[in-house]
Every structure is written in structure tokens, then in C-alpha cells.
Amino acid sequence: xxxxxxxxxxxxxxxxxxxxxxxxxxxxxxxxxxxxxxxxxxxxxxxxxxxxxxxxxxxxxxxxxxxxxxxxxxxxxxxxxxxxxxxxxxxxxxxxxxxxxxxxxxxxxxxxxxxxxxxxxxxxxxxxxxxxxxxxxxxxxxxxxxxxxxxxxxxxxxxxxxxxxxxxxxxxxxxxxxxxxxxxxxxxxxxxxxxxxxxxxxxxxxxxxxxxxxxxxxxxxxxxxxxxxxxxxxxxxxxxxxxxxxxxxx
Amino acid sequence: xxxxxxxxxxxxxxxxxxxxxxxxxxxxxxxxxxxxxxxxxxxxxxxxxxxxxxxxxxxxxxxxxxxxxxxxxxxxxxxxxxxxxxxxxxxxxxxxxxxxxxxxxxxxxxxxxxxxxxxxxxxxxxxxxxxxxxxxxxxxxxxxxxxxxxxxxxxxxxxxxxxxxxxxxxxxxxxxxxxxxxxxxxxxxxxxxxxxxxxxxxxxxxxxxxxxxxxxxxxxxxxxxxxxxxxxxxxxxxxxxxxxxxxxxx
DNA sequence: GCAATAGTGTCTCTTAGACAGTATGAG
DNA sequence: CTCATACTGTCTAAGAGACACTATTGC
Numbered sequence: 001x002x003x004x005x006x007x008x009x010x011x012x013x014x015x016x017x018x019x020x021x022x023x024x025x026x027x028x029x030x031x032x033x034x035x036x037x038x039x040x041x042x043x044x045x046x047x048x049x050x051x052x053x054x055x056x057x058x059x060x061x062x063x064x065x066x067x068x069x070x071x072x073x074x075x076x077x078x079x080x081x082x083x084x085x086x087x088x089x090x091x092x093x094x095x096x097x098x099x100x101x102x103x104x105x106x107x108x109x110x111x112x113x114x115x116x117x118x119x120x121x122x123x124x125x126x127x128x129x130x131x132x133x134x135x136x137x138x139x140x141x142x143x144x145x146x147x148x149x150x151x152x153x154x155x156x157x158x159x160x161x162x163x164x165x166x167x168x169x170x171x172x173x174x175x176x177x178x179x180x181x182x183x184x185x186x187x188x189x190x191x192x193x194x195x196x197x198x199x200x201x202x203x204x205x206x207x208x209x210x211x212x213x214x215x216x217x218x219x220x221x222x223x224x225x226x227x228x229x230x231x232x233x234x235x236x237x238x239x240x241x242x243x244x245x246x247x248x249x250x
Numbered sequence: 251x252x253x254x255x256x257x258x259x260x261x262x263x264x265x266x267x268x269x270x271x272x273x274x275x276x277x278x279x280x281x282x283x284x285x286x287x288x289x290x291x292x293x294x295x296x297x298x299x300x301x302x303x304x305x306x307x308x309x310x311x312x313x314x315x316x317x318x319x320x321x322x323x324x325x326x327x328x329x330x331x332x333x334x335x336x337x338x339x340x341x342x343x344x345x346x347x348x349x350x351x352x353x354x355x356x357x358x359x360x361x362x363x364x365x366x367x368x369x370x371x372x373x374x375x376x377x378x379x380x381x382x383x384x385x386x387x388x389x390x391x392x393x394x395x396x397x398x399x400x401x402x403x404x405x406x407x408x409x410x411x412x413x414x415x416x417x418x419x420x421x422x423x424x425x426x427x428x429x430x431x432x433x434x435x436x437x438x439x440x441x442x443x444x445x446x447x448x449x450x451x452x453x454x455x456x457x458x459x460x461x462x463x464x465x466x467x468x469x470x471x472x473x474x475x476x477x478x479x480x481x482x483x484x485x486x487x488x489x490x491x492x493x494x495x496x497x498x499x500x
Numbered sequence: 501g502c503a504a505t506a507g508t509g510t511c512t513c514t515t516a517g518a519c520a521g522t523a524t525g526a527g
Numbered sequence: 528c529t530c531a532t533a534c535t536g537t538c539t540a541a542g543a544g545a546c547a548c549t550a551t552t553g554c
Binding site (some may be wrong): 425426427443444447448451467468469470471472473474475476 | 502503504505506507508509
């Protein structure tokens with residue numbers, strides 16, 4: 001049997017049924033707090049519970065494309081706004097009993113976006129909303145999505161250390177103070193403004209000056225801040241490390 | 251329709267056929283060179299090409315369990331030896347045309363092992379072998395496995411920076427020089443012996459002394475080296491960073 | 501004795517972080 | 528004017544890396 005004959009005789013249905021979904025942990029910052037996009041499930045299983053946006057991967061679609069499509073469907077986003085969203089693969093989850101219907105492998109993705117409008121009405125979800133991550137503990141989450149969200153948040157926190165992806169939470173032009181706000185929000189603790197400022201400007205390729213400044217100072221006064229855009233670095237050297245906490249090491 | 255009725259009426263076959271495989275990028279160090287476990291495919295597609303060990307995930311098996319099973323089948327390893335192998339999920343690969351038979355999502359894993367015996371005869375592969383990673387460029391690799399291997403090697407190199415996983419390439423008791431050998435082999439360039447020594451001992455929880463020393467000095471003389479075992483740290487603080495190369499940043 | 505290796509001491513340069521200080525602009 | 532804010536200066540401590548040096552062992 002040669003390769004052609006083999007492929008012609010091949011029967012995909014001979015293997016046990018498995019389905020593959022893509023789910024998205026989409027993060028944004030609204031009013032100084034980290035928010036996560038969740039949808040309320042309208043159908044069993046877990047009807048009425050909150051879940052990550054996601055769905056079955058389409059036949060001719062790459063995994064990343066599927067994740068971006070799901071994100072677009074839930075947010076109503078498209079075009080340039082959608083293209084600016086950072087999307088990366090997070091991990092795959094495949095415990096045999098994670099979905100009561102059948103064996104489902106979920107390929108989870110992680111997205112960082114600037115503050116986005118509330119989810120579009122008319123999406124296929126019963127309800128969709130940006131919820132503050134601090135409010136998740138009290139909510140019923142479907143499947144193993146609580147675990148996936150935890151992994152996504154961990155990944156996001158450490159990505160800010162080594163990559164310039166914090167800029168993906170902001171509009172194309174931003175101030176150093178706004179950038180510091182992203183770090184403080186994602187890491188959950190305040191940073192020293194002066195040291196942060198010097199550090200950001202000293203890392204090659206992290207940000208580049210636009211030459212412009214903000215129109216006005218802060219709400220309670222102060223000088224106008226200079227505006228920057230993301231530089232061409234893919235990695236931060238040296239990195240912006242969080243102080244090491246003993247419990248994360250052991 | 252309530253949740254029970256829904257599940258009873260659910261038909262898994264209504265969704266397009268997708269299959270899920272687990273593949274393993276298994277690395278070890280033999281004779282001072284980084285080696286990778288590959289199998290030569292006996293059947294189409296890609297008959298005769300080298301491929302990563304792997305196969306379809308079993309119905310009641312977790313993804314990590316499937317990867318460990320595939321590794322055991324190809325290496326003939328079991329029990330304590332198998333349990334000591336470090337195994338982590340790498341990433342999933344799901345381009346629609348990556349397998350000519352049907353839509354197949356591969357969940358790739360990464361394994362670090364001490365020098366292991368040659369693959370057992372009687373495995374289901376036509377041929378299996380540890381090949382030096384430097385010899386891969388000249389070989390025909392099946393599917394998108396060349397890409398997966400690249401991603402695995404990148405991940406391995408950076409894991410050595412932040413985690414104590416270099417010890418997983420060694421037997422339970424090792425010398426600092428042997429540990430340095432792992433770093434030099436995986437990173438592909440020599441390190442300063444004295445500085446490395448001091449650094450390793452100064453990172454809390456990286457290694458702990460056994461109190462013992464080697465039976466004899468090196469093959470060409472020198473003092474007996476002290477023996478260490480892996481400490482209880484999960485992360486290295488401060489990390490052992492590779493010097494930043496400009497091209498990896500931009 | 502010779503050569504190679506294990507391990508330590510010391511110096512310099514870079515960086516993180518604490519803290520102080522100056523300039524700007526909204527109210 | 529007042530005060531919050533944007534930035535800059537300076538000092539200290541820690542760590543990375545270069546280099547030198549001692550001690551121990553196989554041959």
C-alpha cells in the first residue's frame with residue numbers, strides 16, 4: 001500500500017470521538033481594575049454559569065484564528081481594533097471528565113486588550129460582560145474555567161516582566177504613568193513612580209518617544225506628561241522583575 | 251429540556267471529526283551532547299521519516315498521562331526511572347493541513363531525562379533512537395515536528411534560566427561541574443567555572459549538599475568534587491540568565 | 501613534578517531600590 | 528497660592544562577570 005492508497009482507505013471515524021474547543025482568557029483594564037471577559041451560558045451543561053468565551057474550532061481554521069474569531073464574536077470587535085489585541089496560546093486542558101458531554105480538549109488562549117466597549121448585544125451568548133477579576137471568587141464558573149483563568153492570570157503577570165506586552169493594554173500612545181498603572185493593576189501592588197520611570201526609559205526598545213505631550217496635566221494639576229508608543233523590542237533586557245516572594249519559590 | 255435530558259440527547263458524532271494526539275520532545279544528554287528521542291515512521295503518511303514519539307490520546311487518559319505513556323512505550327522505561335523524568339506541556343499545534351489524513355491537533359510535551367538506555371527493541375516503532383540535536387537539520391522530519399522541536403529547545407533553554415530543572419538531566423546526586431555541563435550543553439556555549447560554582451551555591455534551594463564527595467578526581471587529576479542533590483526551590487531567585495543577545499530581543 | 505580540576509577571593513561595572521529634590525500646571 | 532504630579536539626581540546594596548589564586552588529585 002503506497003501513501004496515496006493509504007490515505008484513500010483511511011477512515012477518520014474509526015477513532016474515538018474527541019472534540020476540540022478554543023477558549024479565550026481576555027483581559028483588559030477598566031477604571032483601574034483588571035477585567036475579564038465572561039459569558040453566561042444559556043444551555044446545558046452549566047446553564048446559567050459564567051464561562052470563558054469559546055467554542056468548537058472550525059474545520060479549516062488555525063487554533064489562533066479560532067480564538068480570535070471567538071473574541072470578535074463576543075466583543076463585536078473587528079478590523080484594526082481587533083488586530084491590535086495581543087493573542088497567544090496559553091495551554092491545553094484535557095482531563096477526561098472536564099466536560100460531561102464527551103471528551104473535549106480545550107486549547108486556551110490569552111488576550112490583552114485596551115479598554116473595550118461592553119460586549120455587543122446580539123452575540124450568541126445569553127449574556128456577556130467584562131467582570132473584575134476580584135469578583136470571580138464569588139461566582140460559579142463552568143467546567144475547569146476557574147483553573148484556566150488562574151493559569152492565564154499567572155501567565156499575564158509574568159509576561160509583563162519579560163516582554164513589553166503591558167503596552168497592549170493601552171492605546172497606541174500612552175504616558176509612562178499610564179504604563180505604570182498597567183503594571184500596578186496586573187501585579188496588584190504599587191510601584192515606585194520615579195524608579196519605574198527611569199527603568200522604562202532605560203530598557204532598549206521598550207518605548208519610544210512620540211515627541212508630543214498630553215493636552216493637559218493630571219486632574220489635580222501637575223506638568224503635562226510626554227507621550228510614548230511601543231518600541232521594537234520583543235523582550236525586555238534587563239527585565240522588570242517583581243520582587244521575589246518566598247512562597248512563589250518553594 | 252433540563253440538564254439531564256440535554257445530555258442524553260447529545261450526539262457527539264454531530265461535530266466534525268477531529269483527532270487529538272500527544273507528542274513528546276524528550277531531551278537527554280549523552281556524551282556531552284544534547285540528544286532527542288525520535289522514531290522512524292513505518293507507515294504513511296511520512297513513512298520512513300523521523301518523527302516525535304507520540305500517538306492518539308486514549309479515551310480515559312489525561313494529556314500528561316498520555317505523554318508519559320508514549321514516552322514509556324518508546325524508551326521501555328518504567329517505575330522510578332520514569333517517575334523521575336520531568337514532563338510538562340509545551341504547546342498545541344493545530345494547523346488545518348498539518349496532517350494529510352484528517353484534522354489532528356497535537357498537544358506537544360517536553361521531557362527532561364538523565365542519560366537513558368537506547369530505546370527498547372519491540373516497541374511499536376520501526377526504529378527509535380536518541381539523535382543529537384545537531385544532526386536534525388540534515389534529516390527529514392514528519393509533519394510540523396521540526397517546528398515543535400524548535401519550540402521545545404527554546405523552551406528548554408529558557409527553563410534552565412528560571413527553574414532548577416537542569417538537575418533533571420542528572421542522576422539524583424551530582425557535582426556542580428556536572429550541573430554546569432548541563433547548562434553548557436543546552437545553551438551551547440561554555441560558562442565560567444568559578445562564577446558558575448559560586449552562583450549555584452548562592453541561589454537558595456537550588457542544590458543541597460549530601461555531605462559526600464566523588465570517589466575520585468577527574469580523569470586527568472584534580473580534587474574530588476562535593477556531591478549535591480536538587481534542593482526544594484521551584485524557581486531560581488535570582489535567576490541564572492544567559493547573556494542577552496541583540497537578535498533575540500528585537 | 502606536571503597538568504587539570506575544585507573551589508574561593510577580590511575587583512569592577514551594572515542595576516534595583518530608597519529617598520530627595522525640582523519644575524509644572526489645575527484648581 | 529497650594530498641592531499633586533512628572534521627572535531627575537544621588538546614594539547604597541546586590542549581583543554578574545573578569546581575573547587571580549590556592550588546594551587537591553591522577554598520571
